[in-house]
Amino acid sequence: MTVLSNPSAASELPPNKIRKDKQYAELSGGHVEFLVKDALFACPKYKMFEFHKIQAILNEQDGQPIVLEGDPVDFRNMFEVLLAPVYGPSSGWTHRFSKAVLVSSLRVATFYDHPTLRGFCIEKLERERFTAMESFSLGRELAIPVWEIDLIEELVVREKPISLEEANLLGLELYTYTVARREQWLIETRQKSLSNPLKRSSQGLEDPADWGSVKRPEKMSSQTQIALGFSAYREPPKKI
Structure with a gap:
């Protein structure tokens, strides 16, 4: 994704093709206007200065709307958080934003x-309910490696085999790593079960109910995370 810093780009859309956002386009005094596709927004200038990648453009603004790439829905959702009375890590504010609003806000905040x-x-x-695959996808899109690692850790110890959809989502390198760890986990589980005849099933196979008694494998080491391309903060996405 690129930020279009040329204000004249806004004139490429005929006036009748620009639609003012009903909620965020009628602010007055100390605000900045910008276009996201065909949607015109207005926001207090000091709030837009909080986005590091937009600061330089704001300093060069000549009164024309700034053109930004992205999805108007994401920006509209983001304003619900950005313009809230209080927000920040560990904020005591009790208002609960929807998952859609938070994901949109995270998407814009990450890129800009x-x-x-x-x-x-x-x-x-992190307090919301997501499937492991949903968390993995968001983590990959929005540069949050720990959310990607959570899926890998779940697949290693899960009874159910890794699905084709999960394998495609992981990609070849992470899939290969996950399968190797999973195989080691299954070997250790089988050995523990077979070593105790009282916990074997009538067919002589290990009892899946006993899986939980096996010591869980160690978490992915920091060296392994680096080798697999994970880091505390990955580069933000190229497109939004």
């Missing part, structure tokens, strides 16, 4: 570099 907003959204989203 707003660390405080990003941290707030991550903190709130």
Whole structure:
């Protein structure tokens, strides 16, 4: 994704093709206007200054709307958080934003570099319910490696085989790593079960109910995370 810093780009859309956002286009005094596709927004200038990648453009603005790439829905959702009375990591504010609003806000905050907003959204989203695959996809898209690692750790010890969809999502390298760890886990589980005849089933096979008694494998080491391309903060996505 690129930020279009040439204000004249806004004139490429005929006036009748620009639609003002009903909620965020009628602010007055000290605000900045910008276009996301065909949607015109207005926001207090000091709030837009919080986005590091937008600061330089704001300093060069000549009164024309700034053109930004992205999804108007994401920006509209993001304003619900950005313009809230209080937000920030560990904020005591009790208002609960929807998952859709938080994901949109995280998407915009990640690309346009707003660390405080990003941290707030991550903190709130970690309290929401996502499937492991949903968390993995969001983690990969929005540069949150720990959410990707959570899926790998779950697949290693899960009874159910890794599905084709999960394998495709992981990609070849992570899939190969996950299968290797999973095989080691299954070997250790089988050995423990076979070593105790009282816990074997009538067919002579290990009892899946006994899996939980086996010591869980160690978490992925920091060296392994680095080798697999994970880091504390991955580069933000190229497109939004």
